[in-house]
Amino acid sequence: xxxxxxxxxxxxxxxxxxxxxxxxxxxxxxxxxxxxxxxxxxxxxxxxxxxxxxxxxxxxxxxxxxxxxxxxxxxxxxxxxxxxxxxxxxxxxxxxxxxxxxxxxxxxxxxxxxxxxxxxxxxxxxxxxxxxxxxxxxxxxxxxxxxxxxxxxxxxxxxxxxxxxxxxxxxxxxxxxxxxxxxxxxxxxxxxxxxxxxxxxxxxxxxxxxxxxxxxxxxxxxxxxxxxxxxxxxxxxxxxxxxxxxxxxxxxxxxxxxxxxxxxxxxxxxxxxxxxxxxxxxxxxxxxxxxxxxxxxxxxxxxxxxxxxxxxxxxxxxxxxxxxxx
Amino acid sequence: xxxxxxxxxxxxxxxxxxxxxxxxxxxxxxxxxxxxxxxxxxxxxxxxxxxxxxxxxxxxxxxxxxxxxxxxxxxxxxxxxxxxxxxxxxxxxxxxxxxxxxxxxxxxxxxxxxxxxxxxxxxxxxxxxxxxxxxxxxxxxxxxxxxxxxxxxxxxxxxxxxxxxxxxxxxxxxxxxxxxxxxxxxxxxxxxxxxxxxxxxxxxxxxxxxxxxxxxxxxxxxxxxxxxxxxxxxxxxxxxxxxxxxxxxxxxxxxxxxxxxxxxxxxxxxxxxxxxxxxxxxxxxxxxxxxxxxxxxxxxxxxxxxxxxxxxxxxxxxxxxxxxxx
Numbered sequence: 001x002x003x004x005x006x007x008x009x010x011x012x013x014x015x016x017x018x019x020x021x022x023x024x025x026x027x028x029x030x031x032x033x034x035x036x037x038x039x040x041x042x043x044x045x046x047x048x049x050x051x052x053x054x055x056x057x058x059x060x061x062x063x064x065x066x067x068x069x070x071x072x073x074x075x076x077x078x079x080x081x082x083x084x085x086x087x088x089x090x091x092x093x094x095x096x097x098x099x100x101x102x103x104x105x106x107x108x109x110x111x112x113x114x115x116x117x118x119x120x121x122x123x124x125x126x127x128x129x130x131x132x133x134x135x136x137x138x139x140x141x142x143x144x145x146x147x148x149x150x151x152x153x154x155x156x157x158x159x160x161x162x163x164x165x166x167x168x169x170x171x172x173x174x175x176x177x178x179x180x181x182x183x184x185x186x187x188x189x190x191x192x193x194x195x196x197x198x199x200x201x202x203x204x205x206x207x208x209x210x211x212x213x214x215x216x217x218x219x220x221x222x223x224x225x226x227x228x229x230x231x232x233x234x235x236x237x238x239x240x241x242x243x244x245x246x247x248x249x250x251x252x253x254x255x256x257x258x259x260x261x262x263x264x265x266x267x268x269x270x271x272x273x274x275x276x277x278x279x280x281x282x283x284x285x286x287x288x289x290x291x292x293x294x295x296x297x298x299x300x301x302x303x304x305x306x307x308x309x310x311x312x313x314x315x316x317x318x319x320x321x322x323x324x325x326x
Numbered sequence: 327x328x329x330x331x332x333x334x335x336x337x338x339x340x341x342x343x344x345x346x347x348x349x350x351x352x353x354x355x356x357x358x359x360x361x362x363x364x365x366x367x368x369x370x371x372x373x374x375x376x377x378x379x380x381x382x383x384x385x386x387x388x389x390x391x392x393x394x395x396x397x398x399x400x401x402x403x404x405x406x407x408x409x410x411x412x413x414x415x416x417x418x419x420x421x422x423x424x425x426x427x428x429x430x431x432x433x434x435x436x437x438x439x440x441x442x443x444x445x446x447x448x449x450x451x452x453x454x455x456x457x458x459x460x461x462x463x464x465x466x467x468x469x470x471x472x473x474x475x476x477x478x479x480x481x482x483x484x485x486x487x488x489x490x491x492x493x494x495x496x497x498x499x500x501x502x503x504x505x506x507x508x509x510x511x512x513x514x515x516x517x518x519x520x521x522x523x524x525x526x527x528x529x530x531x532x533x534x535x536x537x538x539x540x541x542x543x544x545x546x547x548x549x550x551x552x553x554x555x556x557x558x559x560x561x562x563x564x565x566x567x568x569x570x571x572x573x574x575x576x577x578x579x580x581x582x583x584x585x586x587x588x589x590x591x592x593x594x595x596x597x598x599x600x601x602x603x604x605x606x607x608x609x610x611x612x613x614x615x616x617x618x619x620x621x622x623x624x625x626x627x628x629x630x631x632x633x634x635x636x637x638x639x640x641x642x643x644x645x646x647x648x649x650x651x652x
Contacts, residue, residue, distance in 0.1 A: 003357040008437035009527075025432040025528055028366060031329040031355035040354060040366060042432065106351040106368065111334035201335075202351055 003029035005037045005052050007095050015094045018085045019101065021045035032197065035213060037097070040104065047104035048083060052097040057213060059098055064139040065212050066090045066100055068132065068189060073103075075131040077124075078208035080105055107200025107207030115246040118231050120206035121199055122250025125191065125227060128209065129220045130255055132189030141192065141216040143275050145181045148174060151278045158285050163299060170274075173305065177271050182219070182264040190223035191215055195230040221261040224251060225268035228317055229276065229304050237303045245318030252323040259324050265314040270305055277301035329355035331363045331378045333421050341420045344411045345427065347371035358523065361539060363423070366430065373430035374409060378423040383539060385424055390465040391538050392416045392426055394458065394515065399429075401457040403450075404534035406431055433526025433533030441572040444557050446532035447525055448576025451517065451553060454535065455546045456581055458515030467518065467542040469601050471507045474500055477604045484611050489625060496600075499631065503597050508545070508590040516549035517541055521556040547587040550577060551594035554643055555602065555630050563629045571644030578649040585650050591640040596631055603627035 007015075007027070016024055022044030030038045030049075037052040053062065066082045070090070073081040080102035082090045092099050110117055141147075152174055159166040191198075193214035200207045224247075232243040251257075280298035287295055311317070333341075333353070342350055348370030356364045356375075363378040379388065392408045396416070399407040406428035408416045418425050436443055467473075478500055485492040517524075519540035526534045550573075558569040577583075606624035613621050637643070 006437065009434065010438060012434075023529065024434065026434050026526070028434075029357035030366075031357045040356075108335065108338075108350065108352050108354075111332065112336060200352070203349065 003031075003037045003039070004054050005095050005097055007039065007050075007052070011095050015092060015099065016043070018087070018092060019083060020086055021048065021083065021101075033211065041101070048101045049080060049104055050094075050099065050101050052094055052099045054097065057098075061139060062091055062098055062100070064137045065215065067137050068135055068212055068215055069102065071135045072128060072131050072212075077128055077131045078105065078206075079128075079212070080208075080210055105200055105208035105210060107202050109197045109199060110201055111196070113196055113231060113243075115240075115242045116204055117199075117201060117206070118243040119246040119250035120201075120204075121194065121227060121231055122224075122247040122252075123254050124199070124206050124209055124250075125194060125223060126251045126254035128191060129188050129223070135189050139216045141190075141218040143192075143214070143279070144218060144222075145177060145271060148274060148278055149178070151282060155278070155281045155285055159281065162281065162284065163302070166302070169302075170277075173270070173274060173309075177267070177274060180267055181271065182260070182267065185219040185221055185261055185264060186258060187217060188220050189215060190218050190220060190226075192218065192223060192226060194223065194227050219261075219264075219268065220255075221257065221264060222268050222272060224248070225265060225272040226276075228265075228269055229272050229301070232317075233304060233307075237300075237307075239307055239317075241316075241318055243318075245320075248314075248318050248323060252319075256325045257319070257323055262314040262319055262324055265317060265319070266308055266311040269308040269311070269317070273301050273305035273308060277305060329357075329363045329365070330380050331421050331423055333365065333376075333378070337421050341418060341425065342369070344413070344418060345409060346412055347374065347409065347427075359537065367427070374427045375406060375430055376420075376425065376427050378420055378425045380423065383424075387465060388417055388424055388426070390463045391541065393463050394461055394538055394541055395428065397461045398454060398457050398538075403454055403457045404431065404532075405454075405538070406534075406536055431526055431534035431536060433528050435523045435525060436527055437522070439522055439557060439569075441566075441568045442530055443525075443527060443532070444569040445572040445576035446527075447520065447553060447557055448550075448573040448578075449580050450525070450532050450535055450576075451520060451549060452577045452580035454517060455514050455549070461515050465542045467516075467544040469518075469540070469605065470544060470548075471503060471597060474600060474604055475504070477608060481604070481607045481611055485607065488607065488610065489628070492628070495628075496603075499596070499600060499635075503593070503600060506593055507597065508586070508593065511545040511547055511587055511590060512584060513543060514546050515541060516544050516546060516552075518544065518549065518552060520549065520553050545587075545590075545594065546581075547583065547590060548594045548598060550574070550587075551591060551598040552602075554591075554595055555598050555627070558643075559630060559633075563626075563633075565633055565643075567642075567644055569644075574640075574644050574649060578645075582651045583645070583649055588640040588645055588650055591643060591645070592634055592637040595634040595637070595643070599627050599631035599634060603631060 025042040027039045027041045030040050035056045036054050039050040041048040041050050069080055070082050072079050083101040198211040232240050277298050280296050284298050351368040353365045353367045356366050361382045362380050365376040367374040367376050396408050398405050409427040524537040558566050603624050606622050610624050
């Protein structure tokens with residue numbers, strides 16, 4: 001939950017005067033998102049989300065994030081549409097922070113997603129990949145295989161505090177991923193953080209994707225791997241094959257996979273698990289007890305990683321031969 | 327900021343099925359209020375605030391709070407209207423907490439209120455006092471003069487950590503308030519917590535009062551004293567007489583003061599300052615560093631208390647003779 005920066009009425013009035021959205025009716029800080037400050041804004045012109053970008057977001061990346069939402073929304077993907085100022089710009093300054101306003105998306109994120117929701121997520125992910133294919137700006141993934149070792153070096157000495165034996169296990173895993181990481185797979189814009197809290201549903205229908213602040217260019221299949229980890233494991237740690245099949249099925253009916261992508265999927269899933277394990281481990285070791293942000297258990301991702309090491313082929317995630325391009 | 331209890335879609339669906347509000351469109355935790363968990367809910371039937379009452383709220387007081395909002399809203403005061411279930415009830419259970427849904431009020435609270443806003447607050451406070459005069463349920467003020475000594479005893483030993491000399495100063499102040507506290511002033515339902523974050527404005531027009539969870543029966547003039555403290559001091563600690571005059575002026579044009587109320591005002595203002603000083607001091611000493619709740623500086627209220635000790639008559643707050651009943 002997060003409102004790091006408050007905004008007063010004078011600042012907001014000056015900000016809104018640059019937009020064509022009518023008179024302010026209300027604004028409330030919302031307790032979602034851990035990186036930025038978010039307000040739900042109602043004006044006589046509609047309902048909006050106002051985001052103040054806090055220091056963890058690199059200012060130079062904002063044109064990519066905002067341009068991407070604009071691009072995807074205009075292609076018909078249901079995602080927040082950045083609101084244009086009278087002078088044509090999207091990015092403003094508010095309370096000393098870069099700030100932007102986007103359209104409000106109806107829908108609520110699911111605390112307990114079911115297989116039919118996983119199918120919709122797969123479809124929406126593929127639709128995003130297709131819609132993003134001609135987006136002009138590029139952004140390298142700052143949390144891909146080459147970035148894991150520096151992250152790991154910062155936490156390695158204390159890893160056994162979290163679980164004895166972790167240090168050796170990650171040392172081996174990381175070396176193996178570094179040597180085996182694939183190349184040449186289809187690339188494009190990926191969401192890179194499509195967890196349940198970033199996907200809205202109205203009743204059982206997917207109503208939109210939000211939070212593109214990890215989006216970047218990388219292997220499209222890596223985004224599927226992230227989603228398998230985020231959507232298809234049960235709270236007790238078990239992989240739910242029905243959910244896996246639904247997610248992949250939803251994906252391939254929009255964009256079939258190449259055989260190389262299917263083959264790489266177990267390794268990509270290990271990498272995706274390691275990536276979230278490492279950032280969670282870093283936060284676990286550096287966030288003070290009782291801080292504003294709820295700490296997420298890094299071991300959840302360690303258990304997922306171990307599961308993926310036993311996987312021989314993507315069929316164990318629910319992929320069928322018919323899902324592949326010929 | 328506060329969402330202590332999350333709600334999943336199954337719980338929410340079962341809860342909403344008891345109401346006649348249509349289909350859920352979205353729900354978002356909001357980062358306001360420090361006692362309860364609050365969600366902003368949109369359904370096809372409208373926009374609502376859903377509150378889960380956390381442990382600091384006494385369950386037995388809920389019929390008073392909810393009945394009061396219902397009473398005041400039906401009398402035309404702009405405040406949240408509790409939504410009635412199909413079976414006629416207002417209070418439900420959700421995620422193991424007592425829960426209620428109220429209408430959403432447009433408006434935003436002012437971070438920098440000006441004198442014209444203080445006038446509107448005075449008017450709305452008096453209108454609430456008048457509208458509450460025939461509310462049937464009673465609730466004793468749990469934070470009035472008799473309750474200060476137990477609060478103080480819990481913090482007294484460590485008070486000098488906050489500022490040297492505080493222990494002796496509060497000992498004397500408390501004894502003096504206990505011996506001089508008035509009796510026989512006009513009583514009724516007071517808000518008891520009408521700080522700027524509980525008053526909404528649209529542009530410069532007051533649009534509503536919220537958060538009746540400290541409301542109780544007490545001297546009406548004590549509520550004015552609380553508002554003088556909450557609205558009429560500048561961030562540098564100075565009392566703004568223009569704001570004081572505006573607040574009192576707004577109040578008396580709806581409900582004139584009796585001479586006894588005017589006479590008691592400086593003492594009531596000292597009491598009101600001590601009450602907020604003591605709860606802030608308690609929170610200051612017991613809330614761990616870096617906790618979810620932002621700690622408020624108790625010394626702000628000590629400085630207000632010292633100001634009120636120099637006041638000889640309510641005219642120094644802006645009260646004029648013409649404001650009194652004859």
